[in-house]
Amino acid sequence: MRGRALPDKGRLILVLGGARSGKSAHAEKRIEAQPPPWAYLATAQAFDAEMSERIAIHRARRDRRWSTHDAPLDLVGALATPEAGGPVLVDCLTLWLSNQMLAGRDVEAETARLVAALAAPRGLWVAVANEVGLGIVPDNALARRFRDAAGRLNQAVAAVADEVLFMVAGLPMRVK
Amino acid sequence: MRGRALPDKGRLILVLGGARSGKSAHAEKRIEAQPPPWAYLATAQAFDAEMSERIAIHRARRDRRWSTHDAPLDLVGALATPEAGGPVLVDCLTLWLSNQMLAGRDVEAETARLVAALAAPRGLWVAVANEVGLGIVPDNALARRFRDAAGRLNQAVAAVADEVLFMVAGLPMRVK
Amino acid sequence: MRGRALPDKGRLILVLGGARSGKSAHAEKRIEAQPPPWAYLATAQAFDAEMSERIAIHRARRDRRWSTHDAPLDLVGALATPEAGGPVLVDCLTLWLSNQMLAGRDVEAETARLVAALAAPRGLWVAVANEVGLGIVPDNALARRFRDAAGRLNQAVAAVADEVLFMVAGLPMRVK
Numbered sequence: 222m223r224g225r226a227l228p229d230k231g232r233l234i235l236v237l238g239g240a241r242s243g244k245s246a247h248a249e250k251r252i253e254a255q256p257p258p259w260a261y262l263a264t265a266q267a268f269d270a271e272m273s274e275r276i277a278i279h280r281a282r283r284d285r286r287w288s289t290h291d292a293p294l295d296l297v298g299a300l301a302t303p304e305a306g307g308p309v310l311v312d313c314l315t316l317w318l319s320n321q322m323l324a325g326r327d328v329e330a331e332t333a334r335l336v337a338a339l340a341a342p343r344g345l346w347v348a349v350a351n352e353v354g355l356g357i358v359p360d361n362a363l364a365r366r367f368r369d370a371a372g373r374l375n376q377a378v379a380a381v382a383d384e385v386l387f388m389v390a391g392l393p394m395r396v397k
Numbered sequence: 398m399r400g401r402a403l404p405d406k407g408r409l410i411l412v413l414g415g416a417r418s419g420k421s422a423h424a425e426k427r428i429e430a431q432p433p434p435w436a437y438l439a440t441a442q443a444f445d446a447e448m449s450e451r452i453a454i455h456r457a458r459r460d461r462r463w464s465t466h467d468a469p470l471d472l473v474g475a476l477a478t479p480e481a482g483g484p485v486l487v488d489c490l491t492l493w494l495s496n497q498m499l500a501g502r503d504v505e506a507e508t509a510r511l512v513a514a515l516a517a518p519r520g521l522w523v524a525v526a527n528e529v530g531l532g533i534v535p536d537n538a539l540a541r542r543f544r545d546a547a548g549r550l551n552q553a554v555a556a557v558a559d560e561v562l563f564m565v566a567g568l569p570m571r572v573k
Numbered sequence: 574m575r576g577r578a579l580p581d582k583g584r585l586i587l588v589l590g591g592a593r594s595g596k597s598a599h600a601e602k603r604i605e606a607q608p609p610p611w612a613y614l615a616t617a618q619a620f621d622a623e624m625s626e627r628i629a630i631h632r633a634r635r636d637r638r639w640s641t642h643d644a645p646l647d648l649v650g651a652l653a654t655p656e657a658g659g660p661v662l663v664d665c666l667t668l669w670l671s672n673q674m675l676a677g678r679d680v681e682a683e684t685a686r687l688v689a690a691l692a693a694p695r696g697l698w699v700a701v702a703n704e705v706g707l708g709i710v711p712d713n714a715l716a717r718r719f720r721d722a723a724g725r726l727n728q729a730v731a732a733v734a735d736e737v738l739f740m741v742a743g744l745p746m747r748v749k
Binding site: 371 | 590591592593594595623704705706707708709711716719720741742743744746
Binding site: 238271357367394 | 411413415528529530531532533534538541544545547548549551552554555556561563570572573
């Protein structure tokens with residue numbers, strides 16, 4: 222726990238990892254170790270069948286003690302609601318960033334606002350994010366910009382997090 | 398060592414990592430710390446010159462104390478032979494998965510069968526696998542399906558492994 | 574510190590990581606913990622506006638206690654100058670490798686020469702390199718060759734380094 226004016230007020234865990242590395246399952250396990258109810262802030266938008274299926278699989282894993290809130294763009298607003306005063310799972314920051322870029326928002330300003338909100342958790346907050354920068358440099362400029370923005374977002378959230386995990390094959394490695 | 402009915406009966410090590418991260422060399426070193434003979438279960442298929450060269454380089458590193466068995470699809474069968482009752486190197490699970498997909502097999506069912514076999518090692522078994530999910534989301538759907546299947550396979554094998562390593566620049570990081 | 578004929582003569586740190594993982598910032602911090610002056614060996618070449626911008630951002634972070642030397646190809650020569658007798662930041666090995674390939678050099682021979690130079694640090698030497706092998710296998714053969722060469726270079730430098738770090742979201746994980 223960080224030194225805070227109000228100890229035990231909140232705690233932020235960042236769960237990083239690649240595709241299918243077990244990020245969401247681990248994040249859910251951490252939240253479910255707390256007494257319910259649990260809030261799930263979903264940033265995924267179902268643009269196609271593949272995405273709908275991924276969302277459905279994630280949703281099927283969670284029971285009624287979870288309340289799900291769609292927050293594809295306004296995560297800051299969702300984190301300010303009364304429901305976010307307890308255990309909150311944010312899944313995931315990388316899709317939120319992608320949504321901001323697709324919507325033509327000022328990504329740097331939105332990132333700063335989100336990081337400020339995450340820096341003041343009001344309960345156990347667990348945020349999931351993808352690591353996307355460990356492959357070959359992408360051919361197209363948009364993918365490179367996204368990769369850079371995702372890396373900067375991950376660094377900024379990690380800097381204010383109390384705990385940072387890097388998932389490898391479903392297993393957490395403690396980074397911070 | 399996990400708690401098992403028959404202690405010292407076997408042990409499974411999963412060696413994960415990216416391309417040219419030193420996975421195979423580390424796996425061979427672990428096997429060669431055991432008394433020979435050593436079995437090498439090769440899943441690579443030489444479809445082209447590039448692949449033939451990679452296979453030849455790997456093969457040249459191993460001396461006569463190794464017996465090499467090609468098992469592009471039937472790893473479960475190869476793991477049931479008498480040769481697999483001692484030290485066994487499986488190189489690698491990711492190519493095996495790729496072979497299953499190319500052959501049109503039921504990947505989920507084959508993965509479950511393989512994981513069940515790997516969960517009951519009859520000697521020191523070291524399995525090598527690639528981490529492929531840490532780059533930008535691939536453009537094409539087949540690559541995304543492969544990436545998902547590889548991530549699920551890695552998680553399932555890691556769950557039953559006694560030891561999991563993540564290779565970085567030839568150096569092992571202990572994950573489990 | 575490794576056992577060396579002349580203890581405290583030098584030390585090599587390898588800082589590995591993905592895009593925007595905080596490699597350069599961490600490397601600079603390590604160098605700036607030493608008394609100035611500090612030498613910066615830059616391997617980046619500005620072929621386009623995007624690259625010029627990246628170079629300018631990195632340069633703006635460093636003050637006058639740094640002397641910057643461009644070494645897109647001749648890193649071995651730059652490491653032999655009097656300026657490299659103290660704290661040196663090499664940023665980065667992966668761009669140097671890319672420059673060698675673009676220039677049609679013998680990558681294997683150049684890598685061996687560079688690794689021999691890095692193995693005899695004459696002060697605190699910090700080398701930055703990208704991990705590029707953790708995504709899906711690239712479609713084109715040139716990208717695969719580059720990925721293989723980068724992995725081999727990282728392994729060879731890690732083998733002679735006193736300390737190896739893997740950066741995740743701005744945070745160093747100790748590998749060696």
